[in-house]
Amino acid sequence: MRGKTLKSTLSIKGKGIHTGEEARVTIHPSTSGKIEFKRNGVTIPASIDYIVSSEHGTDIGKDGIVIKTIEHLMSAIVGAGLTSLLIEVEGIEIPILDGSSLPFIQMFIDAGFEEIDLSPTPFGPKRPLTIKSEGSLIQALPFDGFSVTYVVSYPHPQLYMQFHTFDSMSRYREEIAPARTFGILEWADELREKGLVKGASIENILLYNKNGPVNEPRFKNEVARHKILDFIGDIGLLSTRPEGYYFIIKGGHKLHLKLAETLGKEVNGAV
Ligand SMILES: [Zn+2]
Incomplete structure (x- = not known):
C-alpha cells in the first residue's frame, strides 16, 4: 500500500475549545512519510514520544513549544488515510471548528489527495x-x-x-x-x-x-x-x-x- 498526502496546501482559522484563542493552521503536502507539526520554527512529530498532556485533550510539545488539542485533526488525518503532511500552527491550540472532524475531512477533499512512495507500516497489537x-x-x-x-x-x-x-x-x-x-x-x-x-x-x-x-x-x-x-x-x-x-x-x-x-x-x- 502506498502513502498519501494532499495535492495542495490548505489553511483554516478558528478558536481553540480550551484556550478560546484564535489560531491559524496551514497544512502542506509532504513526502517525508510522516505527520509533522511545526510551531515557532520547532518541528514536532505527531508521535506518542512528544505528548506533554492528555488531561482534557491531547497536547504535544518539544523544546518548550506546545500545540494543544490535536486529536480531532489527527483523527481526520487517519480517517482520510493521509500519511504524510507538514502542519504549521500559528497559535497554541488547534481550532475546534464545529466540535467534530468533518470540517477537516471536507477541506482535505477540497485540497485533493496524492499518492507517495513512502508508506507507514500498519501497526497494531501483536498479542491480546x-x-x-x-x-x-x-x-x-x-x-x-x-x-x-x-x-x-x-x-x-x-x-x-x-x-x-x-x-x-x-x-x-x-x-x-x-x-x-x-x-x-x-x-x-x-x-x-x-x-x-x-x-x-x-x-x-x-x-x-x-x-x-x-x-x-x-x-x-x-x-x-x-x-x-x-x-x-x-x-x-x-x-x-x-x-x-x-x-x-x-x-x-x-x-x-x-x-x-x-x-x-x-x-x-x-x-
Ligand atoms: Zn474529542
Whole structure:
C-alpha cells in the first residue's frame, strides 16, 4: 500500500475549545512519510514520544513549544488515510471548528489527495492486551483490519449507557467524522474554574443538561461515536495505519495513550 498526502496546501482559522484563542493552521503536502507539526520554527512529530498532556485533550510539545488539542485533526488525518503532511500552527491550540472532524475531512477533499512512495507500516497489537484504570478498560486483540467498539457511561440519565461499533475506516466520513465533542452543563463551572473550555459554545459541542440534549444530536449515540473519533486520533500517534480489534469501556485520552505507549514499547521489543 502506498502513502498519501494532499495535492495542495490548505489553511483554516478558528478558536481553540480550551484556550478560546484564535489560531491559524496551514497544512502542506509532504513526502517525508510522516505527520509533522511545526510551531515557532520547532518541528514536532505527531508521535506518542512528544505528548506533554492528555488531561482534557491531547497536547504535544518539544523544546518548550506546545500545540494543544490535536486529536480531532489527527483523527481526520487517519480517517482520510493521509500519511504524510507538514502542519504549521500559528497559535497554541488547534481550532475546534464545529466540535467534530468533518470540517477537516471536507477541506482535505477540497485540497485533493496524492499518492507517495513512502508508506507507514500498519501497526497494531501483536498479542491480546488489557489496559485498566479506575473502572475503565481497553481490550486489544491482533487483527489485520480495524475495529473499535466503544461503551460510554456517565453519571447522567441520558448517558448512562451508549455504545457504537466501527469496523471499516472507509466509512469514517459518514459514521464518525460528524460526531461532535460533548459536554454536560453541570460540569461547565468546574471546567471553567480550571481555566478550560473557554472557547466552548453551543456552536461546537453537543450539550446535555439534566433533561437531555440542549441542541439536536446528529446521531442517537453521538457521544460514543465521538469517543471513537478521539480514539482514532490518539492511536494515530503510533501509526496513521492503525490495525487491531479494540473493545473500550469508559475510556479517555489518558487510557488511549496508555494503550498506545504499551503498544509502542511492544514493537520496540521492550515488553
Ligand atoms: Zn474529542
